[in-house]
Amino acid sequence: QQQVKQSPQSLIVQKGGISIINCAYENTAFDYFPWYQQFPGKGPALLIAIRPDVSEKKEGRFTISFNKSAKQFSLHIMDSQPGDSATYFCAASNSGSRLTFGEGTQLTVNP
Amino acid sequence: EAGVVQSPRYKIIEKKQPVAFWCNPISGHNTLYWYRQNLGQGPELLIRYENEEAVDDSQLPKDRFSAERLKGVDSTLKIQPAELGDSAVYLCASSLRGGREQFFGPGTRLTVL
Numbered sequence: 001q002q003q004v005k006q007s008p009q010s011l012i013v014q015k016g017g018i019s020i021i022n023c024a025y026e027n028t029a030f031d032y033f034p035w036y037q038q039f040p041g042k043g044p045a046l047l048i049a050i051r052p053d054v055s056e057k058k059e060g061r062f063t064i065s066f067n068k069s070a071k072q073f074s075l076h077i078m079d080s081q082p083g084d085s086a087t088y089f090c091a092a093s094n095s096g097s098r099l100t101f102g103e104g105t106q107l108t109v110n111p
Numbered sequence: 112e113a114g115v116v117q118s119p120r121y122k123i124i125e126k127k128q129p130v131a132f133w134c135n136p137i138s139g140h141n142t143l144y145w146y147r148q149n150l151g152q153g154p155e156l157l158i159r160y161e162n163e164e165a166v167d168d169s170q171l172p173k174d175r176f177s178a179e180r181l182k183g184v185d186s187t188l189k190i191q192p193a194e195l196g197d198s199a200v201y202l203c204a205s206s207l208r209g210g211r212e213q214f215f216g217p218g219t220r221l222t223v224l
Contacts, residue, residue, distance in 0.1 A: 006153075032211050043115070043202050043215030044154065089153045098167060099213060101153030 006102030019077040023090035030092040080109045115216030123222045129191035136205030146202040
């Protein structure tokens, strides 16, 4: 019940396109859903996070869409840029519990 | 403000040797985490500290792994003896007490030969 499943494993997008990464969870007690961005040789860095009381959160070119009934959430990167090329992890937790990460999506944005 | 500091950044050892990793969290962060990240996978929590108390170490292989956080600031993670399967990146993270946002260090890449 602690799993978070992420897809796709890898994604190639042209500059200016939309990148979409999806995650699904099982534990209905999860109440915090962050997305982390990781560049090679660096630790993950928080990109954007959402709580289940809202269906969408937007910060600049990054948007989280959240579907509580389907237990799914997704990251949309608008106007994708080569500098967005990185590995993206979704995660989930509930208060006092460990942060459970998805397996990651390696995004490549071609110029 | 300085981020989470980890050392060493890279470590190569022979199997059965001991190894230790050090972490200095962001100033004022009471909560400290150690994660292991295998190649191509997401980080997995090994242990979480609230100040100097380990409050979640259920995923720490206690036969060979140990950790300490003396004085509730810096922390050390030790493996003794190391096995081939321990090759991974060991990440340290910190957060404010009760805070959800975790700040990660750059990690230590361990290679066990």
